[in-house]
Amino acid sequence: MSRRISSGNIIESLQNVQEKHGFLPRDSLIKLSQDTRIPLSRIFGVATFYHQFRLEPPGRVTIAVCMGTACHLRGNAENYEFLKRFLSIGPGRSTSDDGLFSLEKARCFGCCSLAPVVKIGDMLIGKATPRELQRAISRIREEILREEAARETRG
Amino acid sequence: MMRQEYWTLMDPCCDYCLHSWDNPCAKYVVCRVRGPFCHKSVECREKRQRRVKEVLYGSQGVRINIGASSCGLAAGAEKVIEAVKDGLRSMGVEAEISAVGCLGLCFMEPFIEIRSEDGPSPIYGHVSPENVGDILAKYFEEGSVDGAFAIRRRTGRFKDEERVPLLDELDVWRKQVKWVSRNCGVINPESIEEYIVTGGYEGLSRALTMKPEEVIEEIRLAGLRGRGGAGFPTWLKWKICREQSSEEKYVICNADEGDPGAFMNRLLAESDPHRVLEGLIIAGYAIGASQGVIFVRAEKPLMAARLEKAVEDARRWGLLGENILGSGFSFDVRVMRSAGAFVCGEETAMIAAIEGRRAMPRQRPPYPASKGLWDKPTVVNNVETLAHVATIMAHGWREFAKYGTERSKGTKMFCVTGGVKRTGAFEVPIGTTIRALVYDIAGGPREGRMIKAVQIGGPSGGCLPERLFDLPIDYESLQEAGAIMGSGGLVVIDDTNCMVDVARYFTSFTLAESCGKCIPCRVGTKALYDRLSAIVEGMGSQEDLQLLEEIGMMMKEAALCALGGTAPNPILSSLRYFRDEYEAHILEKKCPAKVCSRLVTYAINQELCVKCGLCAKSCPVGAIVKTADGHFTVDESKCIRCGTCVITCPRGAVEKR
Ligand SMILES: Cc1cc2nc3c(=O)[nH]c(=O)nc-3n(C[C@H](O)[C@H](O)[C@H](O)COP(=O)(O)O)c2cc1C
Ligand code: SF4
Ligand code: SF4
Ligand code: FES
Secondary structure: OOHHHHOOOHHHHHHHHHHHHOOOOHHHHHHHHHHHOOOHHHHHHHHHHOOOOOOOOOOOEEEEEEOOHHHHHOOHHHHHHHHHHHOOOOOOOOEOOOOOEEEEEEOOOOOHHHOOOEEEOOEEEOOOOHHHHHHHHHHHHHHHHHHHHHHHHHO | OOOOOOOOOOOOOOOOOOOOOOOOOOOHHHHHHHOOOOOOOHHHHHHHHHHHHHHHHOOOOEEEEEEOOHHHHHOOHHHHHHHHHHHHHHHOOOOEEEEEOOOOOHHHOOOEEEEEOOOOOEEEOOOOOOOHHHHHHHHHOOOEOOOOOEEOOOOOOOEOOOOOOEHHHOHHHHOOOOOOOOOOOOOOOOOHHHHHHOOOOHHHHHHHHOOHHHHHHHHHHHOOEOOOOOOOEHHHHHHHHHOOOOOOOEEEEEEOOOOOOOOHHHHHHHHOHHHHHHHHHHHHHHHOOOEEEEEEOOOOHHHHHHHHHHHHHHHHOOOOEOOHHHOOOOEEEEEEEOOOOHHHHOHHHHHHHHOOOOOOOOOOOOOOOOOOHHHOOEEEEEHHHHHHHHHHHHHOHHHHHOOEOOOOEOEEEEEEEEOOOOOEEEEEEOOOEHHHHHHHHOOOOOOOOOEEEEEEOHHHOEEEEHHHOOOEOOHHHHHHOOOOOOOOEEEEEEOOOOHHHHHHHHHHHHHHHOOOOOHHHHHHHHHHHHHHHHHHOOOOOHHHHHHHHHHHHHHHHHOOOHHHHHOOHHHHHHHHHOHHHHHHHHHOOOOOOOOOHHHOOEEEOOOOOOOOOHHHHHOOOOOEEEOOOOOEEEOOOOOOOOOHHHHHOOOOOEEEO
């Protein structure tokens, strides 16, 4: 394979950084710029252009609400608004105050026949309703808190 | 080549086989199933035939297929696989369990199919860990196909065969033509051997015995046009690229599938990845490229993984790499994962992304066919286009050109979603009417609902009202009516959906996805969105409608790429066919479908209400009050229309009016 395609592609370097840290830490971007001699501004331009890249650390569990057409028609905008309120995520933010959940919009998981679809962690919830989401999230929150409590008592 | 414990069709049959890395045999592919050709041996022939049966029906003669592409997995296929294993174990039945792709019948995921050479091959839908034991027991212990959605043939040997419909008799199947999706949901996509058994790579083998110009001619005769949206004749693109004098050329498979609500490319590449790859190699041969790139959407990781596996296996068996099948043609492919941006689907933006830059389109011409990746001649083709190429080369252009219309040949896969009974991905001849697709195949409206329109072509397409459903779906007819065939997404809109809201939805999408390079699109999408928002919030005026049309026409003329150039289509088409809905929002301040929250009022249905008071507690502004006689009512002057009470009420007593 020619080197031209496989090397020097900052998109793939950024994908690797994000794979490792879950987001793009500032220091990693600076280091990448130094290593590749690509101006930081260009790297930052690429990082903010694509949806995949995150500049803020994600919450423990990521909730992705599908904003595809089928899901929109079946009411996922309402689910999204509900989640924002339920997780008390302020305007311009994407992570809940307790740092447990981050909320994002996704573009069609390709499971439109199950619309509306919400993905919590790795779990896809089809035909999602606010009630069901509320239940699933409360369960996960309890689990996390229980785990943490257990870890603390263990010391 | 790696050593394996058992012999597969891909391995040499005996020491007489002359095929090797250094000296590949031109007949390697066809020889796998129909050989041996270079030496006479009954034993080698029988060895092949035995293995073919084993691949098709497992070593026990029975094979259980479970749909495990993204949609099947989301619907719970993994648990079903475990349950099938348990079920078989407890009955003491031995059968091959195989994870296959998707049949396109998404409405009944997860599905399983029990296949054997002379059995009825029943297909079951909505399978769950709870009911699968029963299905297996009925089939294996009682010899009954009871509970199946359909069977593939009647054998007379199983009970209840008469009561279950034949798959070919069902509208959902009968009206389709499974040409490019023939293997989807039938073979294990991760097995190159299964692809070979179904005739895989025979198209490539044939192409390599022809001159590149002859391959291009074959595609011209077939009349194949691009399935990515624009419908450009594939052969012409190839010819222009072939005629460029450059030493270095590239071919790119566009697997970015960006239409939010369409998944036929994902389904095809997940279910039959080798077909796409084979088409890509043939395209490379035809234009004289030595490298290919498959550019896959980030949100579709399984599609990327399956394509990667296909590339790896093809390379391992000499179908990629140096001197493919002894033809002297060398070609390799790399899969690249997009970082997500709708505009990446546009070919010049995709090239920028592959070069590691922000995906911004550039002015065309020059077209990529003369100046593309790294400024070299490049062909960009859609996933389905390439899969058609492989199928055409294997079966000949005449078979393909049998289907379709005068100007648009062959078949096309469509994803039908939204307000229909049977959502899924269906393959039909081009020229099939919207009505046949939406009513016959997808089953028409959901219970108690009424279909009012379809939106074809996603954010670039337009909506068409029910009265135009007899239009044939092809590139030209739809364009005249204000929509496009697009890449094949078809969303059915029923009376629970508001046309203005749909238009605003697509505009919010293009607004967010505009790359920002050119002003007509960057500013235009925002202006459109603001006007639509005003309308759905009850603050629109008649002038807004005129403004929408003016801005829309301006963008069509002036935007740099088709993202901006087609962004007004959803608005312009719904203004054309559903102006009354816009006017209801503006003049009466009403949303007829009760979708636009600012224009609906909430009220409590006293007959359903049990006076629990939960809604009053949940209301963030205290707009729900208890009256003196103990009823709960909504105070409209306080209500902010957040809808919380609707969600809270355990009785469904809060209604939108
Ligand atoms: C905004 C935009 C998005 C596009 N998205 C896709 C896509 O997801 N898949 C695709 O095959 N073509 C897409 N296209 C069309 C491609 O630019 C190109 O025409 C196509 O890949 C050519 O392949 P074909 O001739 O085989 O159809 C898009 C075009 C635009 C303007
Ligand atoms: S039309 Fe939109 S997406 Fe296309 S180049 Fe202009 S700003 Fe970018
Ligand atoms: S929550 Fe429902 S049932 Fe309870 S008081 Fe409110 S409207 Fe009545
Ligand atoms: S629109 Fe939500 S999964 Fe496709």
